[in-house]
Amino acid sequence: xxxxxxxxxxxxxxxFAVIIIISFIFxxxxxMGYLERKIAGHVQRRPGPMEVGSHGIxxxxxDGVKLVGKELLVPVNVDRTLFRLGPILSFTPVILxxxxxxxxxxxxxxxxxxxxxxxxxxxSINVMAILVAGWGSNNKYSMFGAMRAVAQSIAxxxxxxxxxxxxxxxxxxxxxxxxxxxxxxxxxxxxxxxxFIIYIISGVAETNRAPFDLPExxxxxxxxxxxxxxxxxxxxxxxxxxxxxxxxxxxxxxLFLGGWHGPTLPYGEYLGIVWFxxxxxxxxxxxxxxxxxxxxxxxxxxxxxxxxxxxxFSLVNILITAVVIKL
Amino acid sequence: xxxxxxxxxxxFFLNMGPQHPSTHGVLLVVLEMDGEYVLDPQPVLGFIHxxxxxxxxxRPCQGxxxxxxxxxxxCALPYNHGYVSxxxxxxxxxxxxxxxxxxxxxxELNRVASHxxxxxxxxxxxxxxxxxxxxxxxxxxxxxxxxxxxxxRLTYCYYRFGGVYRDIxxxxxxxxxxxxxxxxxxxxxxxxxxxxNIIFIKRAENIGIISPDMAIRYGITGxxxxxxxxxxxxxxxxxxxxxxxxxxxxxxxxxxxxxxRYMVRVREMEQSLRIVEQALDTxxxxxxxxxxxxKIKLAPGDCxxxxxxxxxxxxxxxxxxxxxxxxxLKIRVPSYSNLSCLPELGEGILLPDLVSIMGSLDLVIPxxxx
Numbered sequence: 001x002x003x004x005x006x007x008x009x010x011x012x013x014x015x016f017a018v019i020i021i022i023s024f025i026f027x028x029x030x031x032m033g034y035l036e037r038k039i040a041g042h043v044q045r046r047p048g049p050m051e052v053g054s055h056g057i058x059x060x061x062x063d064g065v066k067l068v069g070k071e072l073l074v075p076v077n078v079d080r081t082l083f084r085l086g087p088i089l090s091f092t093p094v095i096l097x098x099x100x101x102x103x104x105x106x107x108x109x110x111x112x113x114x115x116x117x118x119x120x121x122x123x124s125i126n127v128m129a130i131l132v133a134g135w136g137s138n139n140k141y142s143m144f145g146a147m148r149a150v151a152q153s154i155a156x157x158x159x160x161x162x163x164x165x166x167x168x169x170x171x172x173x174x175x176x177x178x179x180x181x182x183x184x185x186x187x188x189x190x191x192x193x194x195x196f197i198i199y200i201i202s203g204v205a206e207t208n209r210a211p212f213d214l215p216e217x218x219x220x221x222x223x224x225x226x227x228x229x230x231x232x233x234x235x236x237x238x239x240x241x242x243x244x245x246x247x248x249x250x251x252x253x254x255l256f257l258g259g260w261h262g263p264t265l266p267y268g269e270y271l272g273i274v275w276f277x278x279x280x281x282x283x284x285x286x287x288x289x290x291x292x293x294x295x296x297x298x299x300x301x302x303x304x305x306x307x308x309x310x311x312x313f314s315l316v317n318i319l320i321t322a323v324v325i326k327l
Numbered sequence: 328x329x330x331x332x333x334x335x336x337x338x339f340f341l342n343m344g345p346q347h348p349s350t351h352g353v354l355l356v357v358l359e360m361d362g363e364y365v366l367d368p369q370p371v372l373g374f375i376h377x378x379x380x381x382x383x384x385x386r387p388c389q390g391x392x393x394x395x396x397x398x399x400x401x402c403a404l405p406y407n408h409g410y411v412s413x414x415x416x417x418x419x420x421x422x423x424x425x426x427x428x429x430x431x432x433x434x435e436l437n438r439v440a441s442h443x444x445x446x447x448x449x450x451x452x453x454x455x456x457x458x459x460x461x462x463x464x465x466x467x468x469x470x471x472x473x474x475x476x477x478x479x480r481l482t483y484c485y486y487r488f489g490g491v492y493r494d495i496x497x498x499x500x501x502x503x504x505x506x507x508x509x510x511x512x513x514x515x516x517x518x519x520x521x522x523x524n525i526i527f528i529k530r531a532e533n534i535g536i537i538s539p540d541m542a543i544r545y546g547i548t549g550x551x552x553x554x555x556x557x558x559x560x561x562x563x564x565x566x567x568x569x570x571x572x573x574x575x576x577x578x579x580x581x582x583x584x585x586x587x588r589y590m591v592r593v594r595e596m597e598q599s600l601r602i603v604e605q606a607l608d609t610x611x612x613x614x615x616x617x618x619x620x621x622k623i624k625l626a627p628g629d630c631x632x633x634x635x636x637x638x639x640x641x642x643x644x645x646x647x648x649x650x651x652x653x654x655x656l657k658i659r660v661p662s663y664s665n666l667s668c669l670p671e672l673g674e675g676i677l678l679p680d681l682v683s684i685m686g687s688l689d690l691v692i693p694x695x696x697x
Contacts, residue, residue, distance in 0.1 A: 044460035140341050144363070144678075210454060211526055219349040219452045220682050295526045296454025298679045299363065 017109035021098045032242040033060040043292040070231030082136030087236035090129035094243035096122045102177045104260040104272030115176040127153040134225040145224025149215035155306035156205040162314035163195040166321045167255045180259030187258040196256045203248040210291040249283040349452045352692030368673035376696040383656035396482040399694040402441035402637035404434045407486040413632035413643040426490035426615045427569045435599040440469040441637035442592045452686035490616030531585035535684035546664040549639025550591045555583035561635035573605045585687035662694045
């Protein structure tokens with residue numbers, strides 16, 4: 001006890017926050033995996049998982065056990081270091097953005113004054129993981145996936161940043177907490193509808209989800225960058241993907257959907273998290289629905305779309321925003 | 328030549344298949360690539376060669392019937408149809424009218440099932456997961472209908488020399504009519520989900536254009552040929568069975584791209600339904616099987632019979648030598664010729680477009696290798 005009392009309270013707070021966030025990442029992956037399968041099932045007019053537990057609710061637990069039990073296969077001619085590093089690099093940085101996200105007025109691990117930039121830089125590491133995995137696998141299909149991921153990330157990070165900047169201009173701060181605070185009266189989605197649309201499209205592309213799932217385009221590249229992975233190596237990529245989706249949706253909620261704001265609840269400063277999660281999961285539901293409805297775009301179409309439409313439109317959007325604010 | 332090409336720094340070979348999600352079977356396509364651009368796709372065949380033709384030459388012609396369904400298992404009944412008609416023509420066997428009607432009805436249902444499966448598989452190649460399950464849902468009804476009367480769901484052996492194995496009953500007629508009604512209601516869903524989908528159109532329009540001249544040069548048949556604007560359909564141009572008695576159209580495309588081939592198949596489904604409907608309305612009474620000698624003697628000389636399978640012109644060529652075992656049996660399958668245009672089509676295109684083109688050609692690999 002004595003040691004704990006000598007530690008700075010801020011450190012203890014961070015340790016607790018990290019533990020909670022890591023457990024939440026696994027919980028989120030299980031929920032998202034289940035939701036994805038169930039929604040996909042209903043979109044396709046079939047029940048989805050039904051066998052394990054009531055309405056298949058334990059399906060993902062069983063799948064997790066299966067994945068943990070699988071052999072970690074390392075093919076002969078791969079770059080062993082990079083091959084092992086890939087999944088870890090994909091999974092580790094996804095924890096960090098959640099540290100600065102304000103789930104409610106008081107539920108936030110750390111309020112950085114440059115929180116938004118922190119999130120953007122942390123989510124960008126994901127593409128390094130894909131590159132490392134694709135290069136290390138020594139497989140032409142994996143290499144294709146990695147190359148596509150890099151080009152796609154670079155193309156789509158720009159419109160994401162530009163659409164975020166429009167909001168930053170309006171709130172006049174990079175701190176996520178203050179951005180949410182600025183939406184007390186009116187959500188930014190109403191003032192910045194174009195930025196919201198650009199952000200959501202780019203966000204789907206950034207997380208490599210269908211219809212922009214080119215790095216793992218199944219029908220073209222078998223499984224893209226994770227072709228050679230099995231067991232936990234494979235599932236770490238999935239944990240990373242689902243957490244990235246959650247991060248993208250959370251940032252969208254913070255920037256455009258008014259964060260924790262909603263009809264007043266008792267203990268509002270804590271229970272605002274209910275509204276926050278409702279909004280996030282609504283966006284995630286939307287992303288899942290898109291995935292199971294649309295075919296995949298072609299690679300040049302994807303890049304054309306980013307460079308020819310999203311970037312110019314977001315630039316114009318920023319210009320208009322700046323002019324209106326200045327007036 | 329290969330060696331020197333390989334020396335160039337940016338070129339490399341990529342083996343697509345024999346185990347690849349979008350070759351739909353054990354087809355290997357060796358791609359010479361420069362980045363994402365395909366320079367020279369060369370199909371390699373023979374992974375699933377089973378010597379069907381030799382089997383046909385080594386046993387009495389009845390014994391070959393089950394084999395016919397195992398070449399193109401997606402649309403097996405026209406293969407049955409071609410073979411029984413060939414032997415009937417060779418041995419001069421009369422077929423009762425009712426049997427011919429039943430053959431047409433079941434063959435057309437099978438064609439619809441095949442096109443539904445193709446629709447789903449093609450969209451799966453383009454990365455849409457949902458249409459294949461809608462297609463399977465509808466196809467399932469056809470398989471149920473056919474299972475009741477033929478006894479099998481995929482590899483049918485329903486037709487016999489001189490008729491069909493078993494008569495259809497009222498239950499079959501009712502179920503078929505119900506299915507026609509159901510599928511027509513579902514067109515809307517497919518249209519909203521696929522045909523009007525902007526991403527789908529962008530992926531299929533002006534991709535893999537087969538000009539009429541090129542189609543004829545490679546001997547492409549079926550919906551792929553009609554997509555290029557040539558209205559050639561064995562059912563119209565060399566009518567067999569009772570097809571001349573029905574009123575149906577031959578849908579054709581204009582540009583010959585993937586989208587045209589898609590539209591032709593979708594419209595063909597409706598035409599097949601029309602044929603089935605007319606056949607059910609005018610179904611004659613009578614026996615379904617004529618008396619056929621146990622041992623069919625195949626007179627010396629050759630004989631040919633072509634039918635329109637779901638993928639194009641299927642033709643059987645047989646040379647008899649007076650015994651009941653064919654001296655020579657040659658099967659001309661549509662997918663083989665349809666695949667042969669791939670090297671020319673796939674020159675200098677992107678890998679995703681190659682996947683789209685291969686999907687739109689509707690290849691069934693066991694049929695190519697037979």
